[in-house]
Amino acid sequence: MSYTERADARKLQMQKTGEGYVLAIESSCDETAAAVADLKGNLFSSVVASSADLFVEYGGVVPEIASRKHMELLPHVVQKALGDAGIEKEDLSCIAGTMGPGLVGALLCGLSYAKAMAFALDVPFIGINHMEGHIAANQVENDMIYPHVCLTVSGGHTQLLLVKDATTFYQLGQTVDDAAGEAFDKAARALNLPYPGGPNVERLAREGNEDAFTFTRPKLKNKMDFSFSGIKTAVINLIHTAEQRGEELNRADVAASFQKAVVEMLLKNAFTACKEQGVTALAVCGGVAANGYLRQKAEAWANEAGITLYLPGRAMCTDNAAMIVRAAVNRIQKGEFMGLETNAIPSLKLQFMQAPLQESSKNTSENNTK
Numbered sequence: 001m002s003y004t005e006r007a008d009a010r011k012l013q014m015q016k017t018g019e020g021y022v023l024a025i026e027s028s029c030d031e032t033a034a035a036v037a038d039l040k041g042n043l044f045s046s047v048v049a050s051s052a053d054l055f056v057e058y059g060g061v062v063p064e065i066a067s068r069k070h071m072e073l074l075p076h077v078v079q080k081a082l083g084d085a086g087i088e089k090e091d092l093s094c095i096a097g098t099m100g101p102g103l104v105g106a107l108l109c110g111l112s113y114a115k116a117m118a119f120a121l122d123v124p125f126i127g128i129n130h131m132e133g134h135i136a137a138n139q140v141e142n143d144m145i146y147p148h149v150c151l152t153v154s155g156g157h158t159q160l161l162l163v164k165d166a167t168t169f170y171q172l173g174q175t176v177d178d179a180a181g182e183a184f185d186k187a188a189r190a191l192n193l194p195y196p197g198g199p200n201v202e203r204l205a206r207e208g209n210e211d212a213f214t215f216t217r218p219k220l221k222n223k224m225d226f227s228f229s230g231i232k233t234a235v236i237n238l239i240h241t242a243e244q245r246g247e248e249l250n251r252a253d254v255a256a257s258f259q260k261a262v263v264e265m266l267l268k269n270a271f272t273a274c275k276e277q278g279v280t281a282l283a284v285c286g287g288v289a290a291n292g293y294l295r296q297k298a299e300a301w302a303n304e305a306g307i308t309l310y311l312p313g314r315a316m317c318t319d320n321a322a323m324i325v326r327a328a329v330n331r332i333q334k335g336e337f338m339g340l341e342t343n344a345i346p347s348l349k350l351q352f353m354q355a356p357l358q359e360s361s362k363n364t365s366e367n368n369t370k
């Protein structure tokens with residue numbers, strides 16, 4: 001019997017019994033992670049080894065170093081995920097791996113490891129879209145209401161989606177330039193803050209006056225889209241102008257005003273989308289969802305609007321494998337698997353259904369104010 005035949009037999013067994021363990025591996029950037037769940041989505045372990053500290057001196061991730069770290073850490077992280085779940089690798093029924101988007105070398109490390117394990121254990125494999133993983137992060141801790149609006153804010157992506165069920169997405173809006181996390185990272189660099197930028201901007205912003213500076217909100221054709229490059233440039237200009245004039249600039253005030261502008265832009269669209277789509281629940285996910293100011297504002301706005309808010313715990317916002325294994329379970333429950341020819345795709349896109357947009361949300365809007 002070939003690998004394919006043996007893997008097919010395992011698929012049938014999983015479908016018949018509804019039982020089995022899934023291991024997922026995540027390695028799209030600088031976190032090496034593995035997690036184990038059962039076919040109902042119950043999480044048994046989640047291990048994350050971050051190499052972020054290594055990149056402080058470079059001011060950002062160095063892809064080659066990230067790949068080498070993944071190679072070094074993967075066997076230990078996988079072993080610990082199995083140990084924490086109290087199972088042996090022979091107990092696994094399926095292996096999942098993040099196939100994109102991300103750094104190609106980094107992705108290849110985890111994906112190849114996942115495929116090799118699937119082959120060696122004669123179990124089926126499934127490649128997972130990292131952004132679908134972020135969306136699934138809220139499912140790890142909640143029974144979600146469907147449909148809901150989901151705001152995904154990570155280092156590489158900013159998307160506003162209508163989530164009809166765990167694997168059916170409609171795109172309502174996206175960034176037309178920088179992602180929200182990217183804007184935080186670039187603002188951090190301008191403010192002379194070390195990598196990783198987002199958490200450091202948040203820390204500095206706590207000491208500042210959020211109303212010290214006003215940043216103009218961009219006008220966009222699709223009012224559900226986002227644009228952050230203007231605000232980022234405004235921050236850079238503010239700092240350079242002050243330097244040239246030899247003026248003292250309160251960096252904490254800049255950080256706080258920048259953070260307020262970005263968070264208000266994100267939440268304004270997210271809550272408007274809930275209203276327009278007639279849904280009562282909003283999920284926020286991705287690294288920027290770890291931001292305390294965003295979390296606080298989102299909770300306040302949700303209370304005011306009578307919206308159920310889903311926010312993953314902070315550790316579930318940034319990259320981890322618990323969210324990847326949850327996304328894998330969603331696909332496996334639908335009988336979806338992939339062959340071992342599956343490759344890493346650095347710019348992998350999320351698959352959308354045709355958006356059921358209301359006319360009003362397609363029109364050019366006035367300024368983005370709450």
Ligand code: KG4
Pocket residue numbers: 029153154155156157180181182184185196197198199202286287288289290291292317318319
């Ligand atoms: O989702 P994620 O861990 O990785 C990607 O898939 O991109 O997101 C990383 C991004 C980075 O841009 C980082 O600066 C941002 O999330 N981030 C934050 C915070 N924590 C992480 N941004 C603002 N405030 C934070 N506390």
Ligand code: ZN
Pocket residue numbers: 130134154155286287318319
């Ligand atoms: Zn991510």
